[in-house]
Amino acid sequence: MSVNGVIELNNVSVSFGQNQVLNGINFRLETGEFCYVIGRTGAGKSSFLKLLYRDVKPDNGLVYVADYDVNKLPEKKIPYLRRRIGIVFQDFQLLPDRNVFDNVAFALRVTGHKKSFIKHRVLEVLGLVGLSHKRNAMPNDLSGGEKQRVVIARALANEPRLLLADEPTGNLDPEASGSIMELLRQINNRGMAVLMVTHDYDVIRKFPARTVQIENGELNDIVIK
Numbered sequence: 001m002s003v004n005g006v007i008e009l010n011n012v013s014v015s016f017g018q019n020q021v022l023n024g025i026n027f028r029l030e031t032g033e034f035c036y037v038i039g040r041t042g043a044g045k046s047s048f049l050k051l052l053y054r055d056v057k058p059d060n061g062l063v064y065v066a067d068y069d070v071n072k073l074p075e076k077k078i079p080y081l082r083r084r085i086g087i088v089f090q091d092f093q094l095l096p097d098r099n100v101f102d103n104v105a106f107a108l109r110v111t112g113h114k115k116s117f118i119k120h121r122v123l124e125v126l127g128l129v130g131l132s133h134k135r136n137a138m139p140n141d142l143s144g145g146e147k148q149r150v151v152i153a154r155a156l157a158n159e160p161r162l163l164l165a166d167e168p169t170g171n172l173d174p175e176a177s178g179s180i181m182e183l184l185r186q187i188n189n190r191g192m193a194v195l196m197v198t199h200d201y202d203v204i205r206k207f208p209a210r211t212v213q214i215e216n217g218e219l220n221d222i223v224i225k
Contacts, residue, residue: 006031006162006193012061014047021047023217034188036204037197039214045197049164053085054078066161086155090167092147094139100150101135107157125153145176165196169203181207
């Protein structure tokens with residue numbers, strides 16, 4: 001894998017029992033690239049993402065992510081891979097009993113950072129997502145768009161090389177959805193690779209970027225018109 005690639009999959013197949021989900025796929029994402037992943041429900045999008053953070057292992061093929069040979073990674077080193085990947089979920093998965101600051105800080109505390117660094121970094125990423133003024137708010141007091149911004153801040157806390165966004169606008173109204181997309185593009189423009197799963201073709205048309213489709217176990221670049 002070259003120095004400019006953040007993801008590279010070579011001839012990767014995944015099956016669960018008799019059901020083959022991915023069949024001989026090849027894919028490469030460059031550092032600083034933005035790419036959408038589309039496909040019908042059950043096509044294998046979730047399995048594709050899980051390959052990248054070693055929640056699923058392929059039946060065959062090679063998986064490289066952020067300079068790690070994911071297939072050969074010992075169990076004890078999987079957390080190191082995951083620190084290089086920020087993950088944004090559709091359903092937020094915020095800790096309801098902690099405020100915005102502590103939700104973001106949690107990602108840094110589990111990796112053993114000092115309190116002084118945590119405070120500085122949390123305020124930095126909250127500023128990036130436009131939520132410095134909400135740092136003491138509880139998740140239940142936030143709008144859907146604000147919750148997703150907290151999730152993005154948390155994903156960025158450990159300065160990952162890659163941001164995986166799994167339907168990040170799926171639970172948002174059109175205005176909040178557009179705001180989150182603007183933020184993701186801003187993050188991408190700062191040099192971070194972004195891989196985003198979506199069903200929303202309107203988002204792709206409004207914020208065009210490379211798009212790949214998973215269909216019948218295969219992955220191919222397509223053009224959305």
